[in-house]
Each structure stands twice: as C-alpha cells, then as structure tokens.
Amino acid sequence: MADRSPRYQSKSASPQIKRVRPNRLESSSQSAIAGLWLAAGWIIPIASDFDFRRLVITGPLCLVGVMVAIGGRKPISGSTALFFIALLLIGLASSAAGSLTSWNLLEVAYTLLLALVATYGVAPALIGLPLRPERLILLTTATPIVLACLSAAIAIYASLLSNFPLRFPEPIGNYGNIRFFNQYQTWLLPFLATALALLNPLTRARRGFWIASIFAVGIFFWALYWRSGGRGTGYATLLATTAVILLHGRAGIRHAMLMALLAAAGYIAYLVMCFHGGQGPTDHLLSTSPNGRLYLWRIAIEYIRLHPWLGIGPMQFAAIDTGLASHPHNAVLQWAVEWGLPAAALFVSGIGYLYFKWIGIARRLVTRDDSSIPPALVVAVTASLIAGGIHAMVSGVIDMPASQFILVTVAGLAGRIALTAEPARVNDYCPTRFDAAIDLVVRAIVLTASLYVGVFTAYDYWHRPHSPKPASAVYLRNTYQPRYWLDGTLTGLTPHPLPPRVSRKSD
Incomplete structure (x- = not known):
C-alpha cells in the first residue's frame, strides 16, 4: 500500500508541516474542544433514542460555540465571516416573515453553529491534537463504528437469550428511523477502508x-447495512467510490477494492446470520419507487413558487400538513422552500466552492511525494464528503442528529488536512482592522447562537414531557416525523396547509 511505504512513514519529520505553536489558552481551548467533541461522538452510536442523540450533539455544539467565541487567538477571516453574516441576515429576515419565529431562529442559529463549529472549532482542535493519522481515525471514526456494532451485537445476543426473534429494523432500531442509521453509515463506511x-x-x-479487528468490525457494519436495505446509502457510496477512482487514480482504486471486499463479506455475513424479519435487503434496494419523494418535492416547489425570496421560514416545512415527512428529502429544496432562493443560492455556492477547493487539495496530496498525510485518509474524506452530499439530495442528512454530528466531524477532518497541508498560508495571515472588526462581529454571533440554542433546547426539553400533546387530527397525522425532536410537534402548533395545487397523498 502506498500509505505504508517509506514515503509516508518518513513524513513526520517533513519540513512542509511546520506549525506555529499555540499559546497556552489556545492550546487548552483546543484540547477541551477535541475531548468534548470526541466524547459526544462515542455516545451517539450507543444512545438510547432520537431525543437523547439530539441532546448529545446540541450540548457540545453550544459549548464548543462558546469556546470558539471567547477562547483562542485564531481570527475568523473576513471573507468567510461575510458569507456567514449574509446567511444570518437572510435567515433573520425569513424568520421574521414566517410564523413560529422562535423555532425559525432555532434553525438559523443551529445551522450557523454547525458550520462555524466545524470551521473554527473542530478543525483547529483536530490540528492541535498531537496524533498520527491512524490514531486520529481510530478516535474520530473507528471507535464510533465499533460502538455502533457493539450496540447491535448486544441486541442480537439479547434476542438469542430471550428466544425472541429480531424483527425489522432490529438490531438497529434505536435511531428513531432505520434510515437515520443509514445516513450515519453514509459518512462512516469509507473510513473502514482507510483503517485497513x-x-x-x-x-x-x-x-x-x-x-483482523477492522475486518471483523467492517464486515459486521456492512452486514447491518444489508440488513437495513438503505438505497440512499448504497447508491451514494457506490457513486462516491466511483468518483474517487476517477479523481485519485491508484489510491482511489485501492479504496474501491477494499470497500468492495468489505461489502461482499458483509453481505455473506448477513446471509449467514440470517437477519430475517419483515423484509429482505433486496426488496428495498432493487425498488424503483420514490417512496413519496416526488410528492414532497412538489409541495416544496409549489411553496417556492408562492414564497420565492424569503421562503416560508426556517424549519417550517415541518409545520406543513404533509402526513409523510418533516423535510422535503432534498437539501437544496429544503433551503429554498424554508429560507428562500437567495439563501439557497448562497448555501449551494458556498458548499460548491468548498467541494472544488477540497478536490484540488486532495488531488495534490495524493500525488505529492513529500506529503505527511496518507493518501488513504485523503481518499476516504473525499468519498465521505461526496457520499454525504449525494445522500442529502434524497434524504434528511442535514437534519438528523447522528448524521449532523458526523457531518461536522468529517468537515473538521477535511479542514485539518487542508490547513496542515498548506500551513504557510495560515501562518502568514495578517488580519487588517476590517478583519478584526468582522472577527468580533462573528464571535458575537457565535456566542449569541450558542446561548439561544442551548437555552431553547433545555427549556423545551424540560417542558416537553410535562406538556399535553395536541389532540388535533393534524398533529396525530404528522406525529413522529422528526425535525428537531422525535415527535415533530410543529404541525401541532401552527400547521401550514398543503399548497393549493398539491392534493393529499392517498398512501
């Protein structure tokens, strides 16, 4: 393997990787962020339910946001900050124009926190960890995979002891919906090949x-995928693996071969373990049914036509009485229908810019002879980012807590690799007075967003168990369509009717 060649092993002393040593405050802040974030990542795969996962990611997200706002010396660059400020202003305008302003602001603050924490919290914290790439992967992705497999194995063992057969979606039914586990897998599957x-x-x-350990875990993790029969994860992973072959040549081919080996062995393990009950993997994998997605997309497009500039309000698709889902199963349509077309254009342009920038950096790292970063890690991050982006076009990858956490983690890994690969550009950065002013503004935004999300979540969660559930037919028809909490709730507060041109889906 190219990663185990002398070229890779000798890179720890490479002169290309000189970094400015952080001061004590910054170093302590980065260590705290890394520890807090990694600990949350280990809890998520063994968490008991959807709402607990929401708390597990929201707590560290808010704490890291506060640390980013008040700790460390790294400036938030002006150009990036202006992008976030523009999104904030559009989000505030959309929130003011829509109903349920407090929930609208929650979505705006939460979305900005995810992006800012990944950029200015997780990525610098991972850079500050004095870890070799293989140990970094062990902590960030391999350990969560092991814990997810352990949780499923315990469910299987309990079933054998009780002589009670597993029924679909067990042994992975504690995610609120089996597809939320698939979204989690979409981000993580490429890193099994890297660990090998x-x-x-x-x-x-x-x-x-x-x-042997990674093979065993990888085969079992893939067996769980075959048990779930998630089309989105399978197609996204297949397309992403094809993409890295085209982008990264031999390194991409090695990655694809290891992925194919684990997938095939996982399917055999699935058949041997006889994960039966309700449906088999091929029943859903080979289906061409859109499963209501066209219906949700028609609703989104019709509301975009009615409210093109500011949308219906962030998170307000969850208040539409669809009877099917709380989001349109397409990230771009979701931003357009809720935030408006200008915000969607900003989202797409910003993410597109980062994707192309990462691809350029990744291709250079894979082909360079003086890189300290193993090609397998670069290829896995590329595959994970592409797979997550593809899957977000047909599901709620950007909404569910487990996949949101891994999204931020993988983005942080990409940021760590990019900043480590080009340290001179970071170290030579000299902020102007304008940059310093923008830096203060963004830090204030991060702090405000962290406090708002934290207080809102704590207050709402504390009162939720003691509040009577709405008894309306609208709420009952839309219960357990998660967007923030498992039970939905937004349609029980102020339900939006279906658009005039869209009739209710009969099935």
Whole structure:
C-alpha cells in the first residue's frame, strides 16, 4: 500500500508541516474542544433514542460555540465571516416573515453553529491534537463504528437469550428511523477502508490483530447495512467510490477494492446470520419507487413558487400538513422552500466552492511525494464528503442528529488536512482592522447562537414531557416525523396547509 511505504512513514519529520505553536489558552481551548467533541461522538452510536442523540450533539455544539467565541487567538477571516453574516441576515429576515419565529431562529442559529463549529472549532482542535493519522481515525471514526456494532451485537445476543426473534429494523432500531442509521453509515463506511490501509495505531498489538479487528468490525457494519436495505446509502457510496477512482487514480482504486471486499463479506455475513424479519435487503434496494419523494418535492416547489425570496421560514416545512415527512428529502429544496432562493443560492455556492477547493487539495496530496498525510485518509474524506452530499439530495442528512454530528466531524477532518497541508498560508495571515472588526462581529454571533440554542433546547426539553400533546387530527397525522425532536410537534402548533395545487397523498 502506498500509505505504508517509506514515503509516508518518513513524513513526520517533513519540513512542509511546520506549525506555529499555540499559546497556552489556545492550546487548552483546543484540547477541551477535541475531548468534548470526541466524547459526544462515542455516545451517539450507543444512545438510547432520537431525543437523547439530539441532546448529545446540541450540548457540545453550544459549548464548543462558546469556546470558539471567547477562547483562542485564531481570527475568523473576513471573507468567510461575510458569507456567514449574509446567511444570518437572510435567515433573520425569513424568520421574521414566517410564523413560529422562535423555532425559525432555532434553525438559523443551529445551522450557523454547525458550520462555524466545524470551521473554527473542530478543525483547529483536530490540528492541535498531537496524533498520527491512524490514531486520529481510530478516535474520530473507528471507535464510533465499533460502538455502533457493539450496540447491535448486544441486541442480537439479547434476542438469542430471550428466544425472541429480531424483527425489522432490529438490531438497529434505536435511531428513531432505520434510515437515520443509514445516513450515519453514509459518512462512516469509507473510513473502514482507510483503517485497513493505515498503520497500526495500537502500539502494543500486532498489525495482524489490528487488521483482523477492522475486518471483523467492517464486515459486521456492512452486514447491518444489508440488513437495513438503505438505497440512499448504497447508491451514494457506490457513486462516491466511483468518483474517487476517477479523481485519485491508484489510491482511489485501492479504496474501491477494499470497500468492495468489505461489502461482499458483509453481505455473506448477513446471509449467514440470517437477519430475517419483515423484509429482505433486496426488496428495498432493487425498488424503483420514490417512496413519496416526488410528492414532497412538489409541495416544496409549489411553496417556492408562492414564497420565492424569503421562503416560508426556517424549519417550517415541518409545520406543513404533509402526513409523510418533516423535510422535503432534498437539501437544496429544503433551503429554498424554508429560507428562500437567495439563501439557497448562497448555501449551494458556498458548499460548491468548498467541494472544488477540497478536490484540488486532495488531488495534490495524493500525488505529492513529500506529503505527511496518507493518501488513504485523503481518499476516504473525499468519498465521505461526496457520499454525504449525494445522500442529502434524497434524504434528511442535514437534519438528523447522528448524521449532523458526523457531518461536522468529517468537515473538521477535511479542514485539518487542508490547513496542515498548506500551513504557510495560515501562518502568514495578517488580519487588517476590517478583519478584526468582522472577527468580533462573528464571535458575537457565535456566542449569541450558542446561548439561544442551548437555552431553547433545555427549556423545551424540560417542558416537553410535562406538556399535553395536541389532540388535533393534524398533529396525530404528522406525529413522529422528526425535525428537531422525535415527535415533530410543529404541525401541532401552527400547521401550514398543503399548497393549493398539491392534493393529499392517498398512501
């Protein structure tokens, strides 16, 4: 493997990776952020239910936001800050124009926090960790995969002891919806191939033990995928794997071969373990039914036609009486229908810019002979980002807590790699007075958003168990369509009717 060649092993002393040593305050802040974020990542796969996962990600998200706002010396650059300020202003205008302003502001603040924490919290924190790439992957992605598999194995063992057969979607039914687990897998599956290609991170264990362990975990993780039969994850992973072959040549081919090996072995393991009950994997995987997506897209497009500039309000698709889902199963349509077309254009342009910038950096790193970053890690991040982006076009990847957490983590990994690969540009950055002023503004925004999200979540969660549930037919028809909490609730507050040109879906 290219990653285990002398070229890769000698890079720890490479002169290309000189970094300015952070001061004590910044170093402490980065260590706290890294520890807090990684701990949350280990809890999510073993969490008991959807709402607890929401708390697990929201708490660290708000705390990291506060640390970013008040700790450290790294400036928030003017150009990036202006982008976030523009989104904030559009989000505030959309929130004021829509109903349920407090929930609208929650979505605006939460969305900005996800982006800002990934950019200015998680990425710098991962840079500050004195870890080799293989140990970084072990902490950020391999450990959550192991814990998810352990949780499923315990469910299988309990079923065997009780002589009670598993029914679909068990043994992975504690995510609120089996597709939320699939979204989680979409981000993580590419890193199994990376773990096989990297050096052994366990200093007291033989490499053979590490390889055998990752094979066992990877095969079981893929077996869980085949059990779930998630089309979105399968197609997104297949397309992303094809993309890295085209983008990264030999490194991409190695990645694809390891992915195919694990997928095939996982399918065999699935058949051997006889995960039966309700439906088989091919029933859904081979289906061509849109499963209501066209109906949701028609609703979104019709509301975009009625409210093109500011949308119906952030998170307000969840208040539409669809009887099917709380989001349109398409990230671009969701931004357009809720925030308006200008905001959607900003989202798409910003993400598109980052995608193309990352692809350029990744291709250089994979082909360079003086890089300290193993090609397998670069390829896995590329595959994960592409797969997550594709899956977001047909599902709620950007909405559900488990996938939101991994989204931020993978974005942070990409940021760490990019900033480590080009340290001179970061170290030579000299902020102007304008940059300093913008930096203060954005830090104030991050602090305000963190406090608002934290207070809103704590207050709402505390009162939720003690509040009577709405008894209206609208609420009952739309219950358990998660957007923020598992039970939805927005349609029970101020339900939006279906657009005039869209009739209710009969099925």
